[in-house]
Amino acid sequence: MTVVRVLHRFSAFLLVPVLGYLLGATIFNHFWNKVETDLHGADLVITATSCERSGPLTLRGFGYVYDCRAKVENKTNGNVTTATTRGFLTPELIGTEVAGSGFRRGELYPERPYAGWGMALLLPFGVLWFYVYIRIAWPLLPERRKARRKPVRYQRPDSAAEPDRTVRVFGGHRRVWLFVVFLLGCAGVFIHPASWAVVGLVLLAVAWQALRGPMIAVSPDGLAWRGTSLTWAEIRDVRLTRRNFLLVQPRNGEEARIGRFGTEQATRIHVAMGHFAQAPYVRDDVVLG
Template sequence: MKLVRLIGFLFVFFVMPPLGYLTAATVWTHLGDQVELRDTRDAYRVAVATSCERQDPITLTGGFKAWYICDADVTVQRDGTSRRLKTRGFLTPELIGVPVAVSHTNTAGTRLVAEHPRYPNLAGLALIGTVIGWILLMAAMLWVLSRKHMPKLSSSPEEITAHVRKEFPDEEKPRDEVYVRGRRKWLKGSWIFGLLVLCVLGAIVYSGDAFEGDTTQTVLAVASWATPVLLFLNALRKLFFWPAVTFTAEGVEWMSEKPTWAEIEQIGLSEKHVLTVHRVGRAPEKVGRFGPGQAEEIRRAIRKYGQASKMEQMSAKTA
């Protein structure tokens, strides 16, 4: 069961994000690249495709959908000036030789888009819905994987006992312990969800224009990619580098160390919430630095287990 949950967590963290990005990019490409053909006699700028090159699917720009880069003759009809540019996505081999009204999205005039997309609003709404739905799906999967599936309060005593014995076959009851981990969480709250949604949308919309002469598009694309990467690295830091300690009636556990209360001469926290354990006849051992909330949990655990253990030792010596 633990192996299945581990595989599930790895799937959610390492497979679901790229799958979600490619799915959202597919939705954006499919709906956003369809052109509505209109009379171009009054259009300011007109593009006529001369040749198209197919781009294979599973790319950052097109997602799971194949798309095209086309050479097009772009004419400004007001003065008749013309130049050849490359277009992405909205022109296809079926439109070679067909005049299409276009506009540009950068100051250099090299990034062209269709003047009249077939679904001008639906593409953006579908993209937002896909991103939000995918993130909610990931959250639901994490909730299922991390759920402890304890019996309901309405269960009978016999059902609760049977469940406990099933979950803890080697013990009469669950182990009495206090597990403390981590530091103060600066990155928390519902705003992170909104930030991730904006980053995914920005990555899909601006990635195709990055590093092509438009500084604004490039900065937005880099920021859209960098923010979720930094959040992911912060999650890995918490997973692998944050301190953790477990207090039980028998002793204290961290990393591979498991000293009993009889072996511990002194245990305490500094003003900066650094937990240090002094064992009899050994140098002080630093467990790690915790946050203020975790430090209070540690103090309560020391009072609960440490003082009770010392009282038991004194009682045993007196007897």
């Protein structure tokens, strides 16, 4: 059983992320590395002179890539230079003139009329990979596993065992602006590859929100949130603000600020506090306890 858990953790936190990156990089670079032999309107003319192979596994994904020395002719001023580039040139293109768009951060770039298809395929792949990752990592969360192992079942009136009445509220406020940024980032990848950083940051933010567990758990014994657990006797008072932040003031220590919650989540917390709170609780102008 221990071996199975180790393999599960290895898959969730190392194998799946690395494999997802490599597959995504393979899809992206398959279209990104296309060359254009039509020199009409090109700023640069690139001619490969020699190539060296790397692979079959690199940061560009699965498959072989080539580091090629190439002659670069500027069609505007006639200057000719020599440069080294990786990815889009292959030994089959040695001696063939291809169109280039210029240098970025010292690296030579080609014209990429087919790159947009790679972007279009990479987005659904990213969503699918993110879903698979969550499905694999979900059971490793302590609170999730506890909820699955001990589901609330029907109890006979004469049964001594009591069901778990804890109310767990996951997630936080639904940030519409985050979804808007995600859409803008997806649209921006067709304009500049740096937009993928925006898409990646949004996905990481969503993953962190989903994986870090319940924001608050309300039970007859007390409150628990993100590694902190207090009994009702240890709590001086609790307040749910108009902006749906939960403020917990312990008898010893600084006030804890939890949230921001959505309207539906705040309502669940308010109802749970009405049932279980054994310390003074306030929501706006309503006082319980």
